[in-house]
Structure formats: structure tokens, C-alpha cells
Amino acid sequence: MKRQSMTIKVGGVDTDLKSVLHRYIIDALEDDGDNLLEGPRAQLVHFVGDKVHDYTRQRQMPISRYEVDRLTEELVDELIGFGPLEVLLRDPTITEILVNGPHRIFIERHGVLYQSELRFMDDNHLLRVIQRILAPLGRRLDQSSPMVDARLPDGSRVNAVIPPVALDGPCLSVRKFSQDMMSSNDLIASGSIDHNILEFFTLMVKKRCNVVISGGTGTGKTTMLNMLSRLINERERIVTIEDTAELQLKHTHVVRLETRPPNADGHGEVNARDLVRNALRMRPDRLILGEIRGMEVLDVLTAMNTGHDGSMTTVHANTASDALLRLETLVGFTGMQIQASTLRETICSAIDIIVQLTRNSEGRRHVSEILEVVGLRDGHYITNTLFRSEPGTQIGFIRESNNMAGDKLRNEKLRNSFNHISATGGSKFQHHG
Numbered sequence: 001m002k003r004q005s006m007t008i009k010v011g012g013v014d015t016d017l018k019s020v021l022h023r024y025i026i027d028a029l030e031d032d033g034d035n036l037l038e039g040p041r042a043q044l045v046h047f048v049g050d051k052v053h054d055y056t057r058q059r060q061m062p063i064s065r066y067e068v069d070r071l072t073e074e075l076v077d078e079l080i081g082f083g084p085l086e087v088l089l090r091d092p093t094i095t096e097i098l099v100n101g102p103h104r105i106f107i108e109r110h111g112v113l114y115q116s117e118l119r120f121m122d123d124n125h126l127l128r129v130i131q132r133i134l135a136p137l138g139r140r141l142d143q144s145s146p147m148v149d150a151r152l153p154d155g156s157r158v159n160a161v162i163p164p165v166a167l168d169g170p171c172l173s174v175r176k177f178s179q180d181m182m183s184s185n186d187l188i189a190s191g192s193i194d195h196n197i198l199e200f201f202t203l204m205v206k207k208r209c210n211v212v213i214s215g216g217t218g219t220g221k222t223t224m225l226n227m228l229s230r231l232i233n234e235r236e237r238i239v240t241i242e243d244t245a246e247l248q249l250k251h252t253h254v255v256r257l258e259t260r261p262p263n264a265d266g267h268g269e270v271n272a273r274d275l276v277r278n279a280l281r282m283r284p285d286r287l288i289l290g291e292i293r294g295m296e297v298l299d300v301l302t303a304m305n306t307g308h309d310g311s312m313t314t315v316h317a318n319t320a321s322d323a324l325l326r327l328e329t330l331v332g333f334t335g336m337q338i339q340a341s342t343l344r345e346t347i348c349s350a351i352d353i354i355v356q357l358t359r360n361s362e363g364r365r366h367v368s369e370i371l372e373v374v375g376l377r378d379g380h381y382i383t384n385t386l387f388r389s390e391p392g393t394q395i396g397f398i399r400e401s402n403n404m405a406g407d408k409l410r411n412e413k414l415r416n417s418f419n420h421i422s423a424t425g426g427s428k429f430q431h432h433g
């Protein structure tokens with residue numbers, strides 16, 4: 001049952017007891033020089049409990065011992081903990097927490113979003129909690145830098161945006177770190193891929209195809225990148241570059257690099273481009289870039305074209321062919337003057353395969369298309385759809401029959417090996433068209 005919050009009259013106005021107590025206790029703590037907030041929790045509980053008791057007794061409020069204890073715990077959580085987020089962060093079945101202003105908290109469980117009953121008192125309360133999350137990370141969030149993206153010590157990812165940029169109060173999203181990212185078996189079990197696709201992926205990685213995983217926000221790009229990276233031979237040397245380190249590779253020979261935002265004075269930034277350039281000097285067999293999203297795009301394409309075959313990355317796009325356009329747009333943003341035809345040639349020869357991910361309305365994430373980038377004709381990309389999922393069907397992936405025949409596969413790296421997959425393709429695949 002939902003608990004009613006207790007109200008008291010302050011200056012003739014109904015006011016939430018807890019928020020009044022909150023102020024009262026903050027004042028009391030300021031008077032108390034013992035720095036209780038940094039000491040053991042039990043000491044603070046004792047102090048706050050006494051204050052709650054005094055306050056309610058002086059005003060002869062009808063409040064039970066149980067209520068006093070509960071209020072005390074909540075106030076202490078708020079003072080030193082993450083307020084309503086405490087419970088949500090502890091709950092292992094919750095994978096994502098989205099806070100849109102103080103009164104709306106959404107949580108994701110098993111891929112589905114629900115609105116939580118919990119809420120913050122007001123903007124300030126939420127802001128305090130956000131600041132408390134960020135403080136140990138040395139990250140600043142204020143009017144002059146109202147957005148922050150950071151990683152918690154446990155690996156969870158946090159993003160916060162506050163006014164004036166966020167119009168309806170502070171917003172926070174937490175993507176919880178999962179102890180173990182989904183494996184290929186998990187992805188098969190959840191219907192995101194099937195055995196044939198896994199077999200294709202294994203071959204694609206072994207043959208050192210350059211792969212771009214494309215999808216919208218939260219469609220599972222990082223999870224897929226992680227799964228594909230795990231298919232890389234154990235002996236290869238891998239360098240990973242991410243904005244917030246999420247990948248969990250099991251290889252021994254892996255170097256993990258993470259970008260750094262500028263500090264409060266605007267210095268010390270290390271961006272993805274710097275790291276890509278440096279990574280190429282580290283003699284990697286494979287470069288894994290968390291996401292292409294800025295100035296690094298040309299460096300990555302060049303690397304893919306000059307001996308760093310088998311590199312993998314992700315890009316934010318809603319269809320596989322949009323992914324190619326997205327890369328062009330990103331190159332445009334770098335300000336480099338490159339002829340359109342030259343640019344397309346560069347992209348074409350760099351990228352072998354695009355894996356498109358989609359998330360449907362029930363929250364199921366799956367591979368919706370696998371596209372082979374073949375070449376250019378009259379300045380347009382020629383692509384080959386190798387797999388796609390059939391809209392409206394629950395199971396399996398339709399193999400595009402015309403393209404699945406081994407001899408039609410034009411990618412040099414894959415062509416010779418592909419008949420094998422065609423021959424062993426499971427009965428789940430129906431021929432299409």
C-alpha cells in the first residue's frame with residue numbers, strides 16, 4: 001500500500017513533515033561541530049533519531065515509535081545516501097533508472113519500463129543526491145556545466161542534466177553495471193540472434209571483417225560489441241577505446257583506454273581521436289571503439305583501411321543504410337574538405353559489415369538486419385542484405401535467399417567460407433522472395 005506522507009502546519013500551510021525535519025536536522029548538524037556526516041552511520045542515526053523525537057514531542061505530535069524510526073532511517077539515507085535511489089540501486093532486477101525531475105522515476109526490469117512510486121521531495125533534494133553521486137568522482141555539475149556523463153566505481157553509467165538546460169528539473173539516468181554482459185548464448189536465448197547468425201558472426205570476426213554495429217539508444221550496441229569482441233582469438237592484442245569503459249573482454253592481451261572530459265578549467269581533455277591515434281602506435285591486432293561519434297571518425301576509417309582489419313565499433317543510426325550516411329555526416333562535422341566520391345570510397349573500403357539492432361515496443365532487442373557493404377556504383381553504395389528479421393514474426397530470421405548463396409557474397413574475406421554456412425543453415429531459415 002502506498003504510504004501517506006505526514007503533514008504539519010507551518011505558518012498555517014500544510015507542509016511535509018519530513019521536509020520540515022530535514023531542514024531542522026540540517027540546522028542542528030550545522031550547530032554540531034562533530035562532523036557526523038563523515039562518521040559512522042550508527043552515530044548519525046542516533047543523533048537524527050533524538051532530534052526527530054525531540055521535535056515531535058515538543059509539538060505533541062501523535063507519532064509512533066515506529067514512525068520515528070522510519071523517518072529517522074529515511075532522513076539518514078537522504079543525508080548520507082542516495083535518497084529514494086538507494087533501494088533502486090540495490091535491487092539487482094532493476095537494470096536502468098531514469099529520473100525526469102523529482103516526481104517521476106522510471107525503472108527498467110527485463111527490458112520493460114515501469115514508473116516507480118518513489119519520488120524525491122523537490123528539485124533541490126534530487127540535485128543534492130546527484131551531487132552526492134558525482135562528488136567522489138570529482139565531476140562538476142552546475143549552471144555553467146549543466147551536463148555530466150560519468151561512471152560509478154561499480155561500473156554503472158550515470159548521466160545527469162540540470163536546469164537551465166533541463167527545463168523540468170534535474171534529470172538523471174543510471175545504467176547499472178551488470179556483473180556479466182550477455183554472452184552469445186544469452187543473446188540466442190533472448191531471441192536477439194540465432195545459431196546461424198552466431199555462426200556468421202564467428203566467421204566474420206575470424207576473417208577480420210571491419211564491423212559497424214548500428215542502432216538507436218539502448219538497443220544493445222555495446223552488449224553486441226562485447227559479444228563480438230569475445231569471439232576474437234585469445235592470442236590477439238586488442239586495444240579498446242570508450243568514453244565510459246563498459247566492455248568486459250576475457251582476453252589477457254587487452255589494453256583498455258578511456259577518454260577524459262576537460263577539468264573545471266577546461267584543460268586535460270583526452271578525446272577519442274587522441275586515443276585512436278595513440279592506440280595505433282600500440283601495435284594492436286584489433287581496435288575496438290565504443291562508439292564513433294565525433295572527430296575520430298576519419299582516423300578510424302583510415303585505420304580500417306590501412307592494416308587494422310578486424311576493427312569494430314558502433315554508430316547511432318536507425319537503419320543499416322542510415323549508418324553509412326551517419327558516418328558521412330560525422331566526417332562532414334570534422335570540417336575536413338573531402339570530395340563526396342572520395343569519402344564514399346573510403347567508407348566503402350573501410351566497412352565490410354553493418355549489424356543493425358532494433359528494439360521493439362515490448363522491449364525485445366534483436367538483430368534486424370545484417371548488411372554487406374559491397375562497393376559503389378555511380379556514386380551510390382551497393383549493399384547486400386545477408387540476414388534480416390521478418391517483421392511481425394516471433395521466431396527466427398529470414399535469410400535473403402538471393403544474397404545468401406555463397407557465390408553472391410561479394411566480400412573477399414568471406415566469400416570462400418560462406419558456402420559452408422549456407423550448407424549448414426538450420427531449418428529455421430526459410431527462403432525468402
Ligand SMILES: Nc1ncnc2c1ncn2[C@@H]1O[C@H](COP(=O)(O)OP(=O)(O)OP(=O)(O)O)[C@@H](O)[C@H]1O
Pocket residue numbers: 095096111178182187190192215216217218219220221222223224365366
Ligand atoms: N539482446 C538483448 N536482450 C536483452 N537485453 C539486452 C540485450 N542487449 C542489451 N540488453 C540490455 O539493454 C541495456 C542497454 O544495452 P547496451 O548498453 O548494450 O545498449 P546501447 O545500445 O549500447 O546503449 P547506448 O545507446 O546508451 O550506448 C542493458 O541493460 C543491457 O543489459
Ligand SMILES: [Mg+2]
Pocket residue numbers: 221222223
Ligand atoms: Mg552503448
